[in-house]
Amino acid sequence: MEEIIKLSGVNKVFKSKNGETNALSDVNLSVYRGEIIGVIGFSGAGKSTLVRCINALEVPDDGKVTVLGQEVNELKNSELLKLRRKIGMIFQGFNLLQQKTVLKNVTFPLEVAGMKKKEAVWKAVSLLEEVGLAEKIKAYPAQLSGGQKQRVAIARALANDPEILLCDEATSALDAETSAQILKLLKEINEKRGITVVIIAHQLSVIRTACSRVAVIDGGKLCETGTVEEVFSDPQTSAAKRLLAFEGDEL
Amino acid sequence: MTSLIWQEIGKGLWDTLYVSVVSTLLAYVVGLPLGVVLAITDKSGLKKNFIVNKTLGIVINILRSIPFLILFVLVIPFTRLVAGTSIGAAASIVPLTIAAAPFVARLTETSLKEVDSGVIEAALACGTPTVKIICKAIIPEALPSILSNAVIAFVTVVGYSAMAGFCGGGGLGQIAIKYGYYNNNQTVMLVSVAVIVVIVQLFQEGGLWLARFKDKRRKNAK
The missing domain is CATH 3.40.50.300 (P-loop containing nucleotide triphosphate hydrolases)
Known part of the structure; x- marks a missing residue:
């Protein structure tokens, strides 16, 4: 291995x-x-x-x-x-950009890595679909629940197709049920x-x-x-x- | 009050407005980058640098501790060099900018330090270079606070510009001194002060509204 x-x-x-x-x-x-x-x-x-x-x-x-x-x-x-x-990373406090929409949070690492804006938007949308948040792309982090915020953070962490x-x-800031959903999502992503x-x-x-x-x-x-x-x-x-x-x- | 005096007050209003707006903007051109340097070289900042932070901090503290009227007089040679004269509304932009820039630097530093360190860490973790972290993450995150502080800076500059009226600067301050104080015309003095109060109120309310509107931490933000 x-x-x-x-x-x-x-x-x-x-x-x-x-x-x-x-x-x-x-x-x-x-x-x-x-x-x-x-x-x-x-x-x-x-x-x-x-x-x-x-x-x-x-x-x-x-x-x-x-x-x-x-x-x-x-x-x-x-x-x-x-x-x-x-290497993607997610945090206990989600650490999303509060002044940017969900979409912009996910395009952030893509644009930093030099991807064209249009392409970055396409990729971000598909990532947000992957984490089950496609309908929230225009929302701001303050309008989301804890579990939703962590999903955005996961989409952002996956943006540059990391290997780790x-x-x-x-999941420490989330209730038991939401925590279980996030862990399930992480397992799916891993598989x-x-x-x-x-x-x-x-x-x-x-x-x-x-x-x-x-x-x-x-x-x-x-x-x-x-x-x-x-x-x-x-x-x-x-x-x-x-x-x-x-x-x-x-x- | 004669119509001549009303005309003077009208011109004074315009002078005060443009002098304060231009001085505040120029103070931001100088003070904003300095504020960024102060914030990121701090011991909890992105690019910790004790020497740069302390040196800049001391220079700013010195400039900030000089009373405005003294500063106004001290920089007269420089004002002449830049503006060609040290008298009149336009010339007072020079000392006003010099007085406001260090203040703006401190205000900006405070705004930037309010940004959640976790957000900066997340930007670092996804491989963001320092300059992009500052321009694309820290400043946009601090924007509502930067805007509310800009109102404070502007109101301070309006106050300073009225003081500048004492020693040759133009605007409402000068009118209050000239007609009100030297000629003992209480009405002109009160009207000039009232107009300044209205300017301050309008900019304060407008600025705070804008800062609130721009802040996406509200539940109903669009």
């Missing part, structure tokens, strides 16, 4: 007035082409930092991040911009496009619904990686056990 993302020996320390926090310590992780992998951990465990290292929104202090065969932190700026177009989709707590999906979540239910493999992160350390069945039926580390113990509370 092709390793589409590979983190080796990744360290990241955040310095603040109150001292240093080891956001990531010696993280090694391989993500394989076409899979949906979950990264789970409590708040502050380092999940977001980990996923941000993949598209260099965060630069590790040391260690190597290789994505699509390229070493991310060795790239020139222009090469990094090109690589980022191959990063989801940073993408149809063969896109590799990395899902960051603090809820076990999300990982259980969507992922085939899971990595457990605790205190900046990656402590357990395996198939969802393995980890959830027979957790090896105390971090995984604690996460499972909390499952009852969140459901």
